[in-house]
Amino acid sequence: xxxxxxxxxxxxxxxxxxxxxxxxxxxxLTLFIAATGAGAFLQAGFFARNLADLALLNKVMPAILMLFxxxxxMNVWAEERxxxxxxLLLTMxxxxxxxxxxxxxxxxxxxxxxxxxxxxxxxxLARLGDPDVGLMASTYLGYxxxxxxxxxxxxxxxxxxxxxxxxxxxxxxxxxGLVFAGTAPWASGIVGCGLIAGTATLVWITIQGSSxxxxxxxxxxxxxxxxxxLTGTFAAFEESFGLLGVERHFYGFGExxxxxxxxxxxxxxxxxxxYVCTFMLGRRHW
Amino acid sequence: MSTSSAPxxxxxxxxxxVYGDFVAVHGLSFEVRKGTVAAFLGPNGAGKSTTMKxxxxxxxxxxxxxxxxxKDPGSSESRIALARRLGxxxxxxxxxxxxxxxxxxxxxxxxxxxxxxxxxxxRVVEQCAIREVLHKPIGKLSKxxxxxVGMAQALLSDPDVLILDEPTSxxxxxxxxxxxxxxRELGQQKTILLSTHILQEVEAVADTVIMIHEGRxxxxxxxxxxxxxxSLESRFYELAGAPEAEADEQADDQADEEDS
Numbered sequence: 001x002x003x004x005x006x007x008x009x010x011x012x013x014x015x016x017x018x019x020x021x022x023x024x025x026x027x028x029l030t031l032f033i034a035a036t037g038a039g040a041f042l043q044a045g046f047f048a049r050n051l052a053d054l055a056l057l058n059k060v061m062p063a064i065l066m067l068f069x070x071x072x073x074m075n076v077w078a079e080e081r082x083x084x085x086x087x088l089l090l091t092m093x094x095x096x097x098x099x100x101x102x103x104x105x106x107x108x109x110x111x112x113x114x115x116x117x118x119x120x121x122x123x124x125l126a127r128l129g130d131p132d133v134g135l136m137a138s139t140y141l142g143y144x145x146x147x148x149x150x151x152x153x154x155x156x157x158x159x160x161x162x163x164x165x166x167x168x169x170x171x172x173x174x175x176x177g178l179v180f181a182g183t184a185p186w187a188s189g190i191v192g193c194g195l196i197a198g199t200a201t202l203v204w205i206t207i208q209g210s211s212x213x214x215x216x217x218x219x220x221x222x223x224x225x226x227x228x229x230l231t232g233t234f235a236a237f238e239e240s241f242g243l244l245g246v247e248r249h250f251y252g253f254g255e256x257x258x259x260x261x262x263x264x265x266x267x268x269x270x271x272x273x274x275y276v277c278t279f280m281l282g283r284r285h286w
Numbered sequence: 287m288s289t290s291s292a293p294x295x296x297x298x299x300x301x302x303x304v305y306g307d308f309v310a311v312h313g314l315s316f317e318v319r320k321g322t323v324a325a326f327l328g329p330n331g332a333g334k335s336t337t338m339k340x341x342x343x344x345x346x347x348x349x350x351x352x353x354x355x356x357k358d359p360g361s362s363e364s365r366i367a368l369a370r371r372l373g374x375x376x377x378x379x380x381x382x383x384x385x386x387x388x389x390x391x392x393x394x395x396x397x398x399x400x401x402x403x404x405x406x407x408x409r410v411v412e413q414c415a416i417r418e419v420l421h422k423p424i425g426k427l428s429k430x431x432x433x434x435v436g437m438a439q440a441l442l443s444d445p446d447v448l449i450l451d452e453p454t455s456x457x458x459x460x461x462x463x464x465x466x467x468x469x470r471e472l473g474q475q476k477t478i479l480l481s482t483h484i485l486q487e488v489e490a491v492a493d494t495v496i497m498i499h500e501g502r503x504x505x506x507x508x509x510x511x512x513x514x515x516x517s518l519e520s521r522f523y524e525l526a527g528a529p530e531a532e533a534d535e536q537a538d539d540q541a542d543e544e545d546s
Binding site for chain 2: 004006007010011014017018021022083084085087088089090091092093094095212
């Protein structure tokens with residue numbers, strides 16, 4: 001049975017409306033424009049470079065997004081759980097995947113609107129010089145794709161707590177893992193440990209059909225990963241997990257190069273986390 | 287009122303729900319037949335809401351099985367089809383506070399894929415008397431109106447089965463009378479299971495009573511059988527295992543609550 005897009009669209013629209021109907025949503029959007037504007041034009045060397053591009057913003061954009069995107073997604077599930085409306089929604093004739101996709105597309109819509117406003121930076125560049133349209137298009141595509149991945153991570157984080165602040169912190173930590181992986185060997189190693197621990201926990205929950213002792217399995221997985229890393233049992237530990245870093249895949253877009261592999265990377269992260277979200281939601285039936 | 291020959295609409299077969307070391311529901315078994323208004327009675331914390339969540343398919347039982355209209359509401363095959371025939375009002379009537387009742391009903395109408403959403407909304411607006419607040423944000427409504435909007439949501443698809451978790455909670459006496467009247471009217475055609483700890487409510491609307499205490503079934507029968515020639519209060523406290531002195535005190539509390 002396929003996905004019912006009528007249901008998914010209704011949920012996405014409700015999510016988008018909820019965000020845009022809230023003054024806090026506009027405050028976040030304003031902060032986003034301000035932060036990206038500062039990243040683009042207020043860094044030292046922008047005018048000295050004499051180039052109408054967003055190279056300086058590209059260096060800090062993943063870091064901005066690792067804070068901005070979880071701020072957008074922190075309430076997506078946390079608020080539903082806090083108010084108890086998840087019970088109402090999940091007893092409707094809807095499939096879990098339709099709910100997850102609806103919520104994801106709603107949050108991605110909010111991010112896309114924010115990014116739309118951030119196109120103002122291109123207008124500023126056009127006023128100052130003559131920006132390359134193709135380069136701008138690929139750069140913004142890159143920004144959007146980072147959001148595609150981070151919105152998924154933030155959505156997953158929001159499922160773990162009914163407290164929005166906790167959901168924000170979890171989301172920011174998850175996105176930070178992707179931002180910092182590949183920037184330094186130690187960062188890649190930590191991300192690898194976290195990923196192995198998380199995967200071990202999910203596999204355990206799947207096999208057991210319950211979350212009993214899952215915490216021990218997670219810690220056990222982290223210890224095993226740590227031993228593999230620090231003893232050099234798995235020689236390419238840092239290099240392997242470094243491949244998961246956003247920077248490596250985002251870099252090309254800022255240079256005007258759109259590689260299929262990079263697009264697949266960002267979309268792949270979103271697909272994996274949305275699958276995990278659907279899996280987590282289905283756990284209530286166990 | 288149903289007869290014993292009416293088909294079973296809701297069936298719990300030895301269902302239990304365990305959270306870690308805490309057993310919320312212990313091997314509960316009961317049936318509710320078509321066209322019956324069944325009161326799910328029990329003191330606070332007895333496991334009523336947990337049981338209702340299992341009946342709607344929101345939670346899976348740790349053991350035992352649930353049947354709604356002859357099918358398992360938790361299974362992926364039957365869940366969607368059953369959800370179309372089920373109206374559910376969760377405990378405390380959770381709603382999206384940023385929406386107006388009209389927007390909320392349109393949203394759920396769309397999610398439920400109702401053919402004529404406007405007609406369905408018009409029907410439940412009349413049934414639940416919410417026209418005057420239809421375009422006000424739910425967050426600004428009184429608890430009584432929110433509860434009525436929750437009822438309207440549950441009735442939107444004109445479901446065969448209604449599961450209502452404390453439907454009169456937060457309503458004033460006039461509103462309580464109206465909701466009870468609505469439940470009695472709906473009970474002519476539908477199967478209704480409503481949870482309550484208010485004994486007056488049981489007498490006012492229920493055909494049968496299922497009483498649980500500490501997650502265990504302590505009574506399943508008609509209101510007359512529950513009464514057993516005594517007052518409902520004394521029977522309630524007897525079944526809830528309340529000591530005599532405490533029972534008197536609770537009877538006063540109960541009377542106060544019913545008066546309010």
